[in-house]
Amino acid sequence: MSKSDQSLSFSKALKRLEEIIEKLESPDLDLEDGLKLLEEGVTLHKICKAKLTQANEKITKILSIDSKDPK
């Protein structure tokens, strides 16, 4: 896992994750490369899910506050 993973934007991280999986699924995958990619992929998935969950919670909160506002 590179250090920059945390600072990647959600969409970039997602794109990278998709790339990794495509590489992993290619038939001529090298074992050493594969392990590295797998590790990075699992980390990226964790990061993406955390980011998305956080954003979802935040937006649900914002929208529920907004709808309570008297017009």
Place this chain on the structure above:
Amino acid sequence: MNNIITQTNINFIKQHVYQVSQVNKLARESLEKISIWVEGEVSEFNKNPKYAFVYLKLKDDQASLSCISTFKVFNQFGESIVGQKILVFGYMTLYEKEGRFQFSIKQVEAVGEGLLQKKLDELILKLKAEGLFDTKHKKTIPAYPKKVCVVTSYDSAAWNDFKRHTVGKFPVIQLFVADVRVQGNKSVEQLLTTLPIVDNKNFDVIVVTRGGGSLEDLAAFNDEMVARTIFKMKTPTIVAIGHEFNESLAEWVADVRASTPTDAANIITSNYSKLEEKLDYFSRQLLTKSNYYFMTNFQLLDHLHFRLTQIKYSFKELPQKLFGLNQYLKVHEKSLIFEADRSLVDLYFKLNKNILTKFTYNNQKLENLERSLFLLSPQNTLKRGYAIATNFKGKVIKSIKSVEVGEQVGVRLADGNLSTKVKSKSNVKI
């Protein structure tokens, strides 16, 4: 009258029998002696150019009166006269043919409301001719007016209505009020003073408004000077006077006419309302879109996770694969070695065979060459009976010209040499 139609007087009547037409004529002549002024509201008005006369009906709350007049008398009135109160001068008469009673109008004057309306109509025509109502003079009301000045009576329902429908809904609008009398003597004067002042205060919009009323109540807003002042204003101006069906001169010259104070408020806030609707729409969109966004992305992540897990399994199968390969190798080891060995032997034989072939070929070639060489050697020629003649210097004699008669000549044969002398020379004929 009742006295006339009594039994005792029948004989008298019978002695003076009148024809119908005579009665009508008598009546008409008697009636035409009465010239009077009549006041009434016009309920019907028929001014068809194809007719010889103008026909109209006047009424009050109890009765109606058929009237006849000439085009000339009603020259200045149009269809709008219906509903107006007028004052007419003329005499009573009778249409003899039908015995229909009518009033012949010789002179007409508008009274009260009618007069005001007539004046107003004239004024409207005048200002219209001057171009004061032309659309090219109409200024556009800003889409989102913030500073709004209302010229009205502070105590009026109009002001309250306007306030409720503007700041009441959209507090961002700043309302200012210029308190003026909206009816009565002082009204025109106050409007003429106030309007130019508020026009110079950089308001986004000025609204001149009051509630409904009679034509007399609205007089100030039908005043020519007030109309001209409103026309000259630099600030976009909305005029809303009265109820739905009241119409005033001030409204004609305004940039925008509104039917009521509330209508004026709605014109001012229309874009704010649209904005509010838009915001509501966006808010709903935000919810829907964000829900969709999260749903799809969570699903995508789940799917990617699934694929990642699958890859883990494929790595787990790797040792199994290796073991399989190993087993395969073990099973086929001997046959593989045998195969390799056999191919090596094959190669060796092939190599040997090639070398042998080449060697034989070269040997034969060498022998052939040797044979050719032997056939061409001088010794071999001598053996076949040829001789070589040489002079005393040992040089081979190829022509008779290179020796003289009597000269010593050596002759070489296959098995030895002769020493001879040239006796004679002769040419050989070929």
